[in-house]
Amino acid sequence: MILNIKLIFIFVLLFFSFFLCSQEHSTKIIFKIELENIARRYKKEINFQKANYFFLREEWDSTLVYSMKQLVVSPNTELNNYSHYFRANSFRKKKLFVEAKKEYDLIATTFPFYYNVKFGLGTISLEQRDFAKAVIYFQEIENSPSNSTYDYDNSTLIHNIGICYIELEEYDKAEEYLLEAIELQKSEKEKPLLIGSYMDIANLYYVQFKDNQAIPYFEKAYQLSKKIKEFEPKKKASFNMAVVEENRKNFPKALAYRKEYEQWKDSLNDQNKVWAIAEIEKKFAVKQKQKEVNVLQTENELKEVQRNSLLYSSILLLLLLGVSFYFYKQKTKQNKIILAQKEELDALNATKDKLFSIISHDLRSSVNALKTSNTKLQESLATKDFSALDQLLDNNSSIANGTYNLLDNLLNWALLQTKQAYFYKESLHLQSIIAHIAYNYKPLLLNKNISFENKVTAAIFVMADQDSLKIIIRNILDNAFKFSNENGVITVYIRPTEDDCCYLVIEDTGAGMSEAKQQELLKETVLLSKKGSDDSIGTGLGMQLCKSMIHKNGGRLAIESQEGIGTKIIIILPKTDNNG
Amino acid sequence: MDNINVLIIEDTPAESDALIQVLKANNYTVVGVARTYTEALRLFYNSEIKIDIVVIDIFLDGKADGITFAETINIVPNKSKPFVFLSSSKDRQIFERAKLTQPFSFLLKPFNELEILYALEMAVEKFYGQTNVFLSEVQDTVIGEDYLFVKKNKSLKKVLIDDIVYIEVEDRYCNIVAENEKFVILMSLTKLVQLLDPEKFCQTHRNFIVNTNKIEEIIVNDNLLILKGNHKVTLSDKYKDFVKKFRILK
Incomplete structure (x- = not known):
């Protein structure tokens, strides 16, 4: 029996925590609403807000910290009451009863939820097995008028009072309270609580050895426990039944109940284990996930690095490609230029070769002619044939003249090409210049019976380099004489024009030339023009020189010619500005 | 009216002889022929001879002493006279130097009678800063410091202004x-x-x-x-x- 009683004690104690939790749960709804109101009123109190938040979340350590901060900072008594209440509750939950009690004592009696304080104090007393004190606290709540509005509290309260009386061995009072609790719980349909109450009252009777009254309650509790899912009440109910059957010496039944008890206990343990395993698994899964996340993160970083490096390398490659393409282009361009230059040089070289061959031929033949002519002259002198002397000397001088002209042109051309010649443009009196040049032709004119007329007026001034102009005119006059027949006429005159240029026309009545020949002469080419089929020896160098020099003087050359009638060579030069 | 006095600076006798012949034929008086730079200076600064124009061959014995002479006479103010350079080549470097001896007129060899006379006239015109006188149809006289230079037919004559x-x-x-x-x-x-x-x-x-x-x-x-x-x-x-x-x- 003593063993039984002891067992029951354990059951009762087990019940307490269960009840307390339930009680907290039911009050919270109202309390929560009130807390939210308070929080809304004191929005600026950050510490209180935080304490409140953590209190509702049931994170007790954080609640303790922030409520403490609130207490230090704020002098507000209303908030202080709440803060103390938070702290007391937090301490109580953490089973630090002495501190909890201190905090409860600090709460003013004006605190609107003071019955909660009393309840808390009562619970602490109950936990500390100071049942007499607990009864006083609980009964104060029961007697206070305010808690009537929260009548659902009553069942637990009354139940607790009942338990206290059991412990104080005031069984009549205990029976009264427990029965009241059963009635209230029945109406509230709180099955787990009802099972507890049934078992409590059964224990009550059992302790008083009123087995007949006790056993139906045990059985009721057992029957009811079958209808619920929780393992704890099932376990207790079956254990109680096992004890009861054991005491009645009905061992097979007791064994069955005991087995059932073991089963529920195992289930409970299993469940706990399952939960624990689940917890561990969860942790493991979280860890695994974290790992995965880390791996993914690293992968991402790696990928990013890869992508960046790819991007940079591709940009670099592109740049390299662009640069190399640019250089390639440049090179091809240079190559093209070089090729063009090479072709040009080749052409020039060919021209020079040709020029050289022609000149060497011309020079050799003319000097040779001079030589043979001189031999003849010597022979004539030896034979005293004076009549032939005149003719031979004339011949000699004309050959020398031609050769000199050729050499002169060659030299001038070389000077022009190497830009070694002094070049100075000035205002020139065209009439005198032409007179000067024509002066040299006087014997030739007489010889060929060609009449020369200089019709250029004295007022004409042109802008040119004197010597190059002389070379130009001399060459053109040379040609005019060369292609003029006997009794021909060479006229030099200015063609009147509107523009700022002076059109110097050198007209002859010579052989003339074809259109193609004219075009060929005027062509901007370094290549030498081919000679016609006539016997006149020449290189075309004279015309080239003329064109180059006219160009250098800022002028142009034009040709008007008809075969058999004559040729007009027109030198177009800029007039001197200040002499109209 | 007096003839124009010409000083010739020429190291080749054949050339100077030809020149003298042409000048004399056109009523110029050749007052002297200098073969070297020093001789030229001596003749030029001889106060007994009134020199009106100097004909200078640029190359004297292969050196450009002709230009040196022109540079020398140009340094002394109011003592310079009109001069004409003679040269057989138009070498740029030489001419760039010769050009600095303003007033600058030159004649390229070989030259004929007309060209030398023309060059002398040009030298006088340029020297006295009265260009396009002898070629124009409205004027035939250049007025110098001491003389009037008058063109008579093909040649120049001078008249003492005093x-x-x-x-x-x-x-x-x-x-x-x-x-x-x-x-x-x-x-x-x-x-x-x-x-x-x-x-x-x-x-x-x-x-x-x-x-x-x-x-x-x-x-x-x-x-x-x-x-x-x-x-x-x-x-x-x-x-x-x-x-x-x-x-x-x-």
């Missing part, structure tokens, strides 16, 4: 009356007045310019000037102010 007594203008022509001769030049009055030294010459009438040094008597009442050689020139009212230039003894 010898002129007075100048009478008729249209485009000017009758120049010197102490010993009379001749006509082609020149406008305005240009003449502009170029003659105003210290020496004064206009006394619309048509008369008088050498003040030649005035012997001024008869204001008769509007008459009596000049040296008993030339009589009219003095018009408009130009009577010139009398104020003289210190009148009372």
